[in-house]
Amino acid sequence: MSERTLIKGNEAAAWGAIAGGCRQFFGYPITPQNQIPEFMAEHLIEVGGTYLQAESELAAINMVYGAAATGARVMTSSSGPGISLMQEGLSYMVGARLPCVIINIQRGGPGLGNIGPSQADYFMATRGAGHGDGSGLTFAPYSVQELHDWTMKAFEIAERYRTPVTILGDGILGQMQEPCRLAPWDKSPTPLGEPTKRFDWAVGGSRKGRERRIINSLHINLDALEENNHILFDAYAEAARNEVVWDEYGHEEPDLLLCAYGICARVCETVTEWAAESGLKLRLLRPVSLYPFPTAPLQEWASRVKRIVTVELSMGQLVQDVRLAVEGRCPVDLVSRTGGCFLTPEEVLEKVKELSQ
Amino acid sequence: MSTTCDPEVKVIYREPETLSGTSMRYCPGCTHGIAHRLVAEAVEELGLGDRTIALASVGCSVFAYEYFGLDSIQVSHGRAPAVATGVKRTRPENIVFSYQGDGDLASIGMSEVIHAAGRAENITVVFINNGVFGMTQGQMAPTTLLGMKTTTTPRGRDAEANGLPMQICELLATLPGVAYLARETMISPRHVRAAKKSIKKAFEAQVACAGFSLVELVSTCPTWWGKSPMEAAEWLEQEMLPQYPLGVFKDWTEGQK
Numbered sequence: 367m368s369e370r371t372l373i374k375g376n377e378a379a380a381w382g383a384i385a386g387g388c389r390q391f392f393g394y395p396i397t398p399q400n401q402i403p404e405f406m407a408e409h410l411i412e413v414g415g416t417y418l419q420a421e422s423e424l425a426a427i428n429m430v431y432g433a434a435a436t437g438a439r440v441m442t443s444s445s446g447p448g449i450s451l452m453q454e455g456l457s458y459m460v461g462a463r464l465p466c467v468i469i470n471i472q473r474g475g476p477g478l479g480n481i482g483p484s485q486a487d488y489f490m491a492t493r494g495a496g497h498g499d500g501s502g503l504t505f506a507p508y509s510v511q512e513l514h515d516w517t518m519k520a521f522e523i524a525e526r527y528r529t530p531v532t533i534l535g536d537g538i539l540g541q542m543q544e545p546c547r548l549a550p551w552d553k554s555p556t557p558l559g560e561p562t563k564r565f566d567w568a569v570g571g572s573r574k575g576r577e578r579r580i581i582n583s584l585h586i587n588l589d590a591l592e593e594n595n596h597i598l599f600d601a602y603a604e605a606a607r608n609e610v611v612w613d614e615y616g617h618e619e620p621d622l623l624l625c626a627y628g629i630c631a632r633v634c635e636t637v638t639e640w641a642a643e644s645g646l647k648l649r650l651l652r653p654v655s656l657y658p659f660p661t662a663p664l665q666e667w668a669s670r671v672k673r674i675v676t677v678e679l680s681m682g683q684l685v686q687d688v689r690l691a692v693e694g695r696c697p698v699d700l701v702s703r704t705g706g707c708f709l710t711p712e713e714v715l716e717k718v719k720e721l722s723q
Numbered sequence: 724m725s726t727t728c729d730p731e732v733k734v735i736y737r738e739p740e741t742l743s744g745t746s747m748r749y750c751p752g753c754t755h756g757i758a759h760r761l762v763a764e765a766v767e768e769l770g771l772g773d774r775t776i777a778l779a780s781v782g783c784s785v786f787a788y789e790y791f792g793l794d795s796i797q798v799s800h801g802r803a804p805a806v807a808t809g810v811k812r813t814r815p816e817n818i819v820f821s822y823q824g825d826g827d828l829a830s831i832g833m834s835e836v837i838h839a840a841g842r843a844e845n846i847t848v849v850f851i852n853n854g855v856f857g858m859t860q861g862q863m864a865p866t867t868l869l870g871m872k873t874t875t876t877p878r879g880r881d882a883e884a885n886g887l888p889m890q891i892c893e894l895l896a897t898l899p900g901v902a903y904l905a906r907e908t909m910i911s912p913r914h915v916r917a918a919k920k921s922i923k924k925a926f927e928a929q930v931a932c933a934g935f936s937l938v939e940l941v942s943t944c945p946t947w948w949g950k951s952p953m954e955a956a957e958w959l960e961q962e963m964l965p966q967y968p969l970g971v972f973k974d975w976t977e978g979q980k
Binding site for chain 1: 817
């Protein structure tokens with residue numbers, strides 16, 4: 367489909383989810399992501415799916431757990447405070463190896479914070495999924511089109527690695543409108559067929575002719591839990607081989623490398639262009655997969671540039687991954703704002719110019 | 724399972740196939756074992772064994788997924804009715820029940836059970852009320868009686884300091900989404916038979932898509948009550964039942980008669 371539709375980021379994400387085979391949605395209202403559950407409430411019924419507004423985010427993620435246990439393509443969406451509440455349920459899903467998709471349209475924190483754009487849930491998304499060893503995979507789109515595409519793709523990735531996948535957006539990305547190529551929907555309630563036949567672990571349906579199945583994260587035997595955790599990390603290692611995605615933009619022989627994801631990468635593209643006009647050679651490396659992290663390309667650039675400047679809407683979270691990746695090959699600086707405040711290209715360019723002196 | 728080759732010998736008692744045959748780890752005199760068996764028998768007798776999903780919660784019954792011979796899900800503390808909702812909304816053809824203690828359901832999971840009942844979710848809850856947190860070694864539960872000693876009410880539960888016991892059936896009975904609601908116990912054969920009847924009716928409500936069903940089973944915990952199995956049964960009758968009176972609180976079929 368080549369025709370483009372002007373659509374809000376949140377709605378494009380919801381559209382992409384249905385195109386990706388999502389038929390179950392459980393959620394709880396929170397700004398700035400409300401257009402996702404509203405879209406699902408309107409449209410999931412058209413494809414034989416289920417939308418349910420839970421009594422809390424605690425309940426919502428556990429409804430997701432129940433649906434995921436049956437092998438369904440299921441998702442929830444929220445923003446920081448709600449995602450905090452979901453951490454317990456996510457930990458159980460990680461432990462029980464259940465696939466699902468979570469969209470976090472970040473807002474300013476900590477606490478109730480505000481509804482401005484933020485990237486301060488980076489740690490929660492990349493290290494999170496509650497307590498214990500294990501996390502999920504995290505991808506960060508930077509346009510309405512990518513929000514649509516990655517949400518669609520996330521379900522398949524979640525199933526491939528049997529893990530929750532987080533799509534990490536922010537208040538601007540969720541609320542802004544852009545032209546987007548929308549993927550078609552399969553109108554079937556089970557577009558991929560009977561889940562208990564697709565997966566050898568899914569419960570439900572008729573048990574006639576097969577052994578009973580157990581979804582579980584309890585391993586009272588210490589060695590059994592250790593073995594389980596190695597299985598989880600084998601999956602993350604496999605994802606690190608197959609699912610690392612990044613984009614680059616700007617000068618081929620840069621003095622400085624910018625590193626930014628999501629909405630900040632949009633700003634940095636402009637900064638890269640403006641810098642060229644004043645003779646400053648910049649290149650942007652934009653991680654799309656945040657976990658697994660694009661360590662190798664960052665290491666390569668770190669040996670070729672004077673410094674790396676990380677640009678993000680937090681007190682410095684992505685910057686820590688960048689520093690871990692480059693292992694001291696070059697200095698890594700941070701340009702950031704917090705609390706729901708936004709960075710303009712002018713502001714970033716000025717600070718980058720200072721750092722390049 | 725007992726079998727015989729002699730056609731003259733009739734099998735009148737056997738373990739239901741809806742139990743896995745795994746040995747249970749419950750303390751002597753604890754009524755969890757009877758409750759498991761009653762649930763398993765009800766599921767089997769209603770012909771639901773091939774399509775029932777059991778939800779094990781957190782507490783002494785955390786290993787219920789090992790004991791039931793059914794597709795099972797182990798879930799987080801208190802959230803079983805939410806998980807059951809997710810399962811049932813995705814797989815309406817399946818029968819879903821959660822098995823939860825009073826710490827799980829009446830304390831941390833009060834919100835989930837009330838809202839599942841409020842939505843008239845077609846799920847069944849088996850609620851074990853023994854007035855104490857068993858697995859974590861005998862702390863106070865919301866259902867602990869006034870004056871009752873636990874490891875966190877060492878001088879006995881005091882209304883001012885620790886709050887008052889909560890009655891789950893009486894709370895849930897106010898909600899129109901509840902199809903079947905009963906409180907039973909298992910301290911005598913007569914009580915066991917009544918409990919089984921209620922558990923069966925609860926599952927029947929789900930089969931008929933009549934709404935939410937819950938059976939509370941007032942249970943013993945000899946270990947943390949500090950009593951012998953016989954003393955525990957007597958204490959239950961004398962002390963627990965006045966606070967938690969037995970009976971059917973709601974039965975959706977009564978209006979149909």
